[in-house]
Amino acid sequence: MIVQKTWPQYIAVRVLIVMMRDLGLLGFTYFYAIFALGGVKAIAHPVSIFIEVIAAIEVLFYLFFFLPYRWYLQTYKPYRPPPMSRSQRARLFYKALSLVPDGEDFVRKWMLNAHMEDIRRENLKDWLLWALFEHDNTTNRPTKEINAELDQYIDDAEETFGIKLRSGRGKAEALRLSFDPVIIQHRSLFYYMVIGIFDNLMALYLLTQGYRYYKQPFSTFFKVFPVRLVNLLPFTHSAADGMSYWEPTPSIRGRTGHGNEWEIWWASATDAGTAYTLARRLCWRESLMWREMLTPSLRNIEAGYYASGSPEETAVFGNGVQVGMRSTVILGGEDCVTAPKSVASYVYSGDVRWSPDDIEIWKRYEWTGKQELELMFLDGKDHGQGIMVPFPHKPIQNVIETYCRRDDGFEPFGDKFIGGPESIYGMPQQTQEVVELKNM
Template sequence: MIGTSKPEYYFILVCIVGLHYLAPLALIYCASNIILHGIKAAAYRVPLIIEVIAVAESLFFLCVFLPYRAYLQREAVHPPLPTYEERKELFRLCNDNIPNPEAYLRKWFLGAELSEIRRENVKEFLLWAFFNRGGPPRDDDEELEEYVSEMEQLLGRPIEPGWGNAKCLRLTLDEVKMLHRSLVWYLCVGFVDFLTYMTLLYHGFHFHRTRLSRFFTLFPFRFQSLFTSYHSPAKHTMYWHRPHTSKTKLPVLFVHGIGIGYYPYTNFLSELNSTAGIESSNPDEQVGIIAIEIMPVSFRITHHALGREELCAEIDQIMLEHFGPEQKFVLASHSYGTVVTTHLLKNPSIAKRIGPIVLIDPVSILLHLPDVAYNFTRRLPVSANEHQLHYFASMDMGVSHTLSRHFFWNQNILWKDDLDGRRMTASLSGRDLIVDTTAVGRYLCDRPKSVLGGYTDEPDLVSIEDPSGSESSTLRLRGGEMDYENIDQEWKSRAWQGTGIDVIWHQDLDHAQVFDSRTSRLKLIAVIRAYCEER
């Protein structure tokens, strides 16, 4: 992710304008050429390369983008309706973890005034969020009334009856919003993919392709697939593998986030088996790595995102191929990959083999909060990093379709209880433009029995253990609730313990920037290497 400086702002705007308006200019050129010259338009009047690009971009826009965009507007196939008890429990968990109820409601309603968010508006939102459907209330109206009443208690005021002018964000029901990508852009993606291939090969990774009969189901085409002898046991899922030779350490499964594939992670993956930049020749130091590729969120034109069960089944096939049926492993994931982590943790046959977990810029924790959905899909970009996120990620055809038709928040959300006592480290960035990392950090670090040293004799004071070993500090409570202005500083600076839930806080980093700096990467690598020691 780029920064927010003026030079970066102008740079990203130039890139967006150059890539986005290439197709309209090509269409205008071809149309005017035909109108002015008729059948003689085929005889080129400018350098051949310009003619070729103009015709190719025009055909791609008319014959691929327009029909594909219409195709991707098909309705989502929602998962089965949870039971009444499951809905009640999910609603309770959500309500118990809303830092600012008014801001929560307004953001789900795209910034509408509270006076315009009325009872029927809230029911429309709840029908999508907890019942996986749109339309008016039916026999579920009584249950909806229960939820609205509990929301009124949370807000501390009644919600007016009837309809207001507010419109809520209903990700899997709303239009799939996307912007055209030029052929030149896909050529860039293909070139970066080839660089990634060569880099990971150099560092001892093997690329495992799917069947060659699926070669044309992915664009830009991966010609490196024609030269690898390694095959994926899964139908759709390709991956990178580095053999596990250590007999005393756990291997690692890694899942990337939305972006251009594994290019931003090459240094991170290659450094997992090195110390001070030098790779050990000791086989017992060589930790095996499987890096799963999620093509629908990697700026490609390909198959739609796999459902939860199908994706877990394919990842399980891959792990059985390399790790075997009993081998535990460290599970690490970044951003969208943390959603895959949620699915794996909720799959019984896989969960029993999952050891410690590392979540980097996690989007799955507190996913009921509107920040991830709003910031990624609805926020109008202003700064350079927001423009980069909006154009290159949010408006990509595959990414937009995945989030709008195959992203079901109630399946993807991760609660602390889902960790089932595993050791876990979350890497959070203070300037994250997608996730409310402060809310996530507070939630993860709010552990009264393990973190708080115990209540003092004074009812409005609480003693906090300093993990560095120094004297405990005392923080004042406000009406029985923690004074987060003080405790924020404590959990953000707390030393990594390696037991229970840990948070690594990067105050000055944005989403995904943790992989840009060797210093911040090494912090993550140290955690993963420590977790690999668990047998």
């Protein structure tokens, strides 16, 4: 993110959130304060009138747009993906179980940081019912077969993590995005106006740089807020339903805790559209990116996954990229959204365990563009900081330009190393994953 983990920037982010969220309330606070100090003459001053008008507009925006819109989004039923078979659920569960670095921390975070003594087996069942069955455990109670399956999963998780959960139900509440209320924080109309101005200025800049714009139909113009004026211009319609995009013109010439967590939580996660999409339109198991999906040459090696290419495996793990395609994972070493060290270790070696020596290896690793999967570890960078203007990370630009040149045929592919970085530097020894699926 833009800000660092310092107290001055933390305070600045909190103050900015209050100003962008409570602008109407601040305006009316000013009105009453200035009236108490200076009377009618003070509130009739041109500056006071300007502030009071802005406050009135913000309050009307809150009452007649935000509150109805928030209620409207809560009424949507969550997206329900096709149900999985028992074997598909088991494959997904045990694959995920093998990639959890700290079991107790993992369980506590999905239980909203509850203490372990407040987390019992029924609480974990609630979460598993959401994660594997899209079941809210309120309208219909799980069958005996499902309960037995969940008990098996919990027993295996306890054995893997070395923990023991008490029977029954504790005080903890599981985080279940599809069934929990959509958390939406108010943003002032002024905030949206600022976003709209920057969005339209960026559109103007991209047009001057030769980019082509592919727009949505005019009927969707008022469905995007703030409005995107470029949609009024006679550009080609987008081939993708529900999405507009920019495309560069081909050319052969080269041309919550810390402040950062508060920033991404308020500016992104609690935005009405983002919060609704995460809570009602996103299925986490359909959005996973497994390492095997990016390393087709290793699919017959690692733990047997993707070996058969059967519809059952495809339903759980997806199709993955085609043989010959290359991918680069770019990860900030201080990313506040993920567990960056564990993710980097998984990308680099297929294991979530890491040591300080591994970090030094990731930092020294030289990107080649010739492997199926490569890691670019940005030490000290937070989420998105590697692409922040005006100081984007030059190696990222090199990755994009190199891939684009190869896609356009300007540069031959050349020799390619099959596999990930471990194919050159060696993969650490890993214990073979043994998954026993009972009663299948």
